Amino acid sequence: MASLARRVFARQLHASARRNALSPFKMPAMSPTMTEGGIASWKKKEGESFATGDVLLEIETDKATIDVEAVEDGILAKIIAADGAKNIQVGAPIAIVGEEGDDLSGAAEVASKAASEAPKAESKSDSKPEPPKAPESKPAPSPPKDTETSSPKADLPSGDRIFASPIAKKIALERGIPLGKLTGSGPNGRIIREDVEKYKPSASSAPAAESSDYVDTPLSNMRRTIGARLTQSKQEFPHYYVTVDVNMDKVIKLREVFNATLTEKDKSAKLSVNDFIVKAVACALNDVPEANSAWLGEVIRTYKKADISVAVATPTGLITPILKDAGSKGLATISAETKALAKKARDGKLAPPEYQGGTFTISNLGMYGVSHFTAIINAPQSCILAVGATEAKLVPAPEEERGFKTVQVMKVTLSSDHRVVDGAVAARWLAAFRGYMENPLTFML
8 A cells, every 4th residue: 555655745746747747756755754765666667658556666765665656647758867876865856757648759858957956965974976867868668568567677678677576676776786687586587585685796797896805885775874873873872881681581481381382373473582572671661661761852752652663684774663552462462563574674665654763672682692782772762772692691599409500591781861861760670671571470460
């Protein structure tokens, strides 16, 4: 289903086309924080008609690749920003559109004028992206007979098409891999994700700028945004760190019991340790709401619900989909929603409401064997919890004959914004979190 942003954008576009015949098709703001984006791929060619509901193009934001659908009929007269164009400012023209029957002979002139009037990007210390340039004028090809969604082959005549899945095209675009050099292993020769990931350029086809000693990978919109925001957070937020050890013996035993029961009905319903962590975090935020807050300049906002951002690694970078009101949900629901959001995140299909916002973040590297680390706060939130691996540890046990015993311990570190969360508050929150994790039945009653 098309998002509200896509629909509003398309309505404005076609309304403009009706008033002015050939008119600019501008880069939309697909989210409130979006200032620039890229063209993942056009789904229509120059001169090709489109109908209500057709996907016109895929726009690459800093977090996901989003389809833009048409809500009225029209014709794509001229493409200004071609497939792979990046750093296009919101409001900059990316194409010229019209209606059936319009004279398209003036499309190139309208495109040139629109491109020259495009909004300029604010100057940056590192680099200044070039404005998108209009491609050379080519005769408009006739609409293709097949209706399967596909992308034009960049290095072949305009009539040839490549069939590839959206995630395959996205990964190929980010890695600079030409789809025309791949052989698809999917249905009817369709290129799928595995084909792109297995591709290895031959020595003759490797870019001249690359040597055997290194490979330069162009920054994706997501990676550029991650760099800017984390740098700002680390420089402007007064971070401090508090660490505790959590006894995981009861969580491990309870998880084994639950999974033995759940997998009899549905093997995909297994609970992870992270599901218990999410629930315990939400309960601790209810007990210590000062940690469920954000610095907003003139006010400190304290949230009434725990919207937990869970860090997910994707091929293009880290993204934090949100479990809304996690405190009101059971472990099975948390598990199912986490799996669904993680899959959408890795496929680049998260909708803006699914990753924008959040009141507290969890970053879990324990599954990678990391015993301890500190995480950077996800602005404007005040806290992020870094979760390490669960490891065996010997502790004193006077009640035991040997005087000691082995317990399973997980080390967690809370990073806090000292402008909002004082040390005593962080200590109280961690005590509450540890209490729930060491006695998991308390948040199931």
